[in-house]
Every structure is written in structure tokens, then in C-alpha cells.
Amino acid sequence: MLDQLKLLLGISGEEQDAVLTFVLDAVTDLVLSYCNLDEIPPRLESVVVRMAADQVRSEGYGQAAAPRTAQSVTRGDVTVSYGSNASAAAEITGAGKSLLDDYRSQLNAFRKVRW
Structure with a gap:
């Protein structure tokens, strides 16, 4: 997912890998918690990557x-x-x-009800 995120953001090289990995982990935790899942299904990975890209852009992580x-x-x-x-x-x-x-709406398709 890191390579996909870097592609979306137009980042080459490894200078920002730590920041991008942090954002991916945070977004993954958010999605897992919201959907009540133990792991991200392959069909949900692209949503996680897009969410992480939006987070990086909105927060300006890794920029001066x-x-x-x-x-x-x-x-x-x-x-x-x-x-x-x-x-x-x-x-x-x-x-x-x-x-x-x-x-x-995309995450709700993967959400499990917790009893």
C-alpha cells in the first residue's frame, strides 16, 4: 500500500516513507475500528490508500x-x-x-455489526 500511496501523491524516493507509513497505519487502524474488522480485505485496500492520501494532503505531513x-x-x-x-x-x-x-458509504459495505 505504501507504493500505491507514493504513486498517488507523486512522491519518489524514500525520504517520506516513515511519515507515509505512519499515516497508513493510522488510517488502517481507523478503518479497522470503524468496520469492526481484524484485517483489511484486499478490496478495501484502495479505499485505505485514498483516505491516507487525503490525510497527507489535508494535514501537510512531511512538508516544511x-x-x-x-x-x-x-x-x-x-x-x-x-x-x-x-x-x-x-x-x-x-x-x-x-x-x-x-x-x-464505501466503508459501510465492509462494516460488521458488533453484538
Whole structure:
């Protein structure tokens, strides 16, 4: 799954393997817990990889911290405002949205009821 994740993210080399493995493990644990499974079925692996890719992109794992920029600049009676990457990401994903939200319907097909 690591090779598939690197392919999706356009990463070559092994510099980020530790971070990507961590994210894959975390997403795998999340899916196993949600679905009440002991191991990931082969048909669910692609969903786990896509979820991990979304997590890496949204959290910016393995990337240097973004430089701080001015949010607003005023010159005379002209004001220019710039948004941050964090605010743009929040607008795209929505505040309080869980990683599971986008994949819940796919995961429900594999979910086992616990008694």
C-alpha cells in the first residue's frame, strides 16, 4: 500500500516513507475500528490508500511549515486581503469534517455489526 500511496501523491524516493507509513497505519487502524474488522480485505485496500492520501494532503505531513504571510494590506483607500492555506483547506473540507465522512458509504459495505 505504501507504493500505491507514493504513486498517488507523486512522491519518489524514500525520504517520506516513515511519515507515509505512519499515516497508513493510522488510517488502517481507523478503518479497522470503524468496520469492526481484524484485517483489511484486499478490496478495501484502495479505499485505505485514498483516505491516507487525503490525510497527507489535508494535514501537510512531511512538508516544511508554510511561511507566515500578511492577511491584509492597506495602501491609502485600497485594501488587499490574502487567505492562508489553512483557511483555504478549511473552506474545501468544511469545518469539523471527519476523514470518514467522504468514505463512510464505501466503508459501510465492509462494516460488521458488533453484538
